Amino acid sequence: ETGVTQSPTHLIKTRGQQVTLRCSSQSGHNTVSWYQQALGQGPQFIFQYYREEENGRGNFPPRFSGLQFPNYSSELNVNALELDDSALYLCASSAGTGVYEQYFGPGTRLTVT
C-alpha cells in the first residue's frame, strides 16, 4: 500500500510569484485535504477535495486554489505569494469526508523571500 507523497519537498520562491504543490493520495482514498502549518503552530485547514469537487474551505483567500484529478491526486496553487505564506504545506488523504482517519504526507516546505 503506497502512502501519501508530496512534491517537491522544499521550495524557495520570491514574493509575488506563483507556486504549485502536488500530492498523491493513498491507494483507495477519494478525499484530499490541504493544510498550512507555520512554525510552532498547528496545521490550519485550507480546503478539502472529494471526488474532484471542493468540499469545504478554511479561512484562506481565493489566491489559494486547488484541483483534484480523476486518480484522486491533488494540487495546491498559491498566487501572488506573500512572505507570510512561508510554511510547511501538508496534504492528507482519507477514505471519505467527515470523521475518516487522515493520512498525512511529509509536507512541502515553502520559503517565500
Added chain:
Amino acid sequence: LAKTTQPISMDSYEGQEVNITCSHNNIATNDYITWYQQFPSQGPRFIIQGYKTKVTNEVASLFIPADRKSSTLSLPRVSLSDTAVYYCLAQGGSYIPTFGRGTSLIVHP
C-alpha cells in the same frame, strides 16, 4: 465548530504513563474526538479516535466521559520516541478540522 483546549506542554520520564487532557465544551452531537501525533518536519499521524466511553488500541487509550466535554489520551509506559506534539480534534459532519497548537510532550531518560 468545536474548539479544543489542551495544555501547551508536558514533561514525563521513560516508563511512566502519560495522560493528556483535551477540553471541548461545545462539541457537536455528531463530532468524534481524534488524536494525532506529530514529529518535527513530518505530517501528523493518527493515534486514536472515539465518540464516548473508552477506546483502546495498540498504542493508546482514549477516555471520553458521558458529557463529552473533555477527553483524555493515555499513553502507557512512554519512551523517548514518544516525544512529539499531540493534537486533539473534534471532527464530524461539518468538516472544518481545527488542530490548535497541540501539547508538546517531552519524555526524559
